[in-house]
Every structure is written in C-alpha cells, then in structure tokens.
Amino acid sequence: MPKIRVRLFANLREYTGTKELELEGNTIKEILEILCKRFPGLRNMLFNGNSLQPYINVFLNGRDIIESGGLGTPVHSDDEIAIFPPVSGG
Template sequence: MPKVKLFAKFREIAGTSEVGVEGKNLKEVLENLCNKFPKLRETFFEGDKLRDFVQIMVNGKNARGNLDFQVSEEDLVAIFPPVSGG
C-alpha cells in the first residue's frame, strides 16, 4: 500500500508522521486517510474540493492538481501545508 507522510500541522492532527493507506489514486488515498483520521477531512477539504493550501507530492513530483493521479504500492505520498518564511 502507498505510504503517506504528513508534515507540520497535518502530522499534529493525525498524531503520526507516516501511515500506510490503501488506494489506487490520490482521491482514494485521501479518502481512506480521512477515514482513519476524521479531523483531517475538515482540514483538507471544503465540501468535496481539496483546499488550495494542501500541497501533495508523489515520489517528489507535484501531484496537487490531479486527484486521479495513479499511485502504486511502492509510492510515497507527501502531504504538507504551505511553507512560508520571513
């Protein structure tokens, strides 16, 4: 199953930094992740739409705009809030 790494606020909400989650595409992975950690749903989504600030990388490649992005058993899905500095 794909491995999901959560960063910053998302890690705090879930109480873990890494978890295996079933899914053949990002939409399924996110749905199953939110089923495991229901508080993430309200953070990730506004209704059925992924919030603009949620950043998603699959094996280091930006996959943010494509929830149909296919994932495999060996993939690493990284989900993090925007990074800012000053």
C-alpha cells in the same frame, strides 16, 4: 490494492500523532479519503467540498499532483505521497 506510504508534515503530523503511515488505494483521492476516515478532523483541513484546499500541497514521489492528473492520479505499490499544509515562518 497497492500499499502507499503517506508522509504528513507540520500540523497534519501533530493532529494525527504520526509522521508516516501505510494505506491502500488506487488513486490519490482514495488514499486521502481513507486517511480522512481514519482521522475525521482532517477532512476540513484537506478538502473544500470535493476539491483540495488551495493551500494544501500533495506530492507523489516528489512531484506535485497538479502536474500529473490531480486527485485522480493513479498510485502504485511503493509510491510515496507527501502532504504539506501551509507553512509560514520568519
């Protein structure tokens, strides 16, 4: 299985205690499922049933996964997934 770098931002980083980790999987969904097994509290933050929460943004190599096939998007060695929760500021 390919090794994928996963980068976490904002409260996801705070929850997991890390900004980056390496996971193995074949699709975006597999990677996110593995991440949720490692950090069970992330499931409700990331998913609404089997779909991503509408406010979570996931990028594969800088491109929104919505443009490339959603959760079923295949991943390859040395790919990078970035997960952004909602961000607000003023």
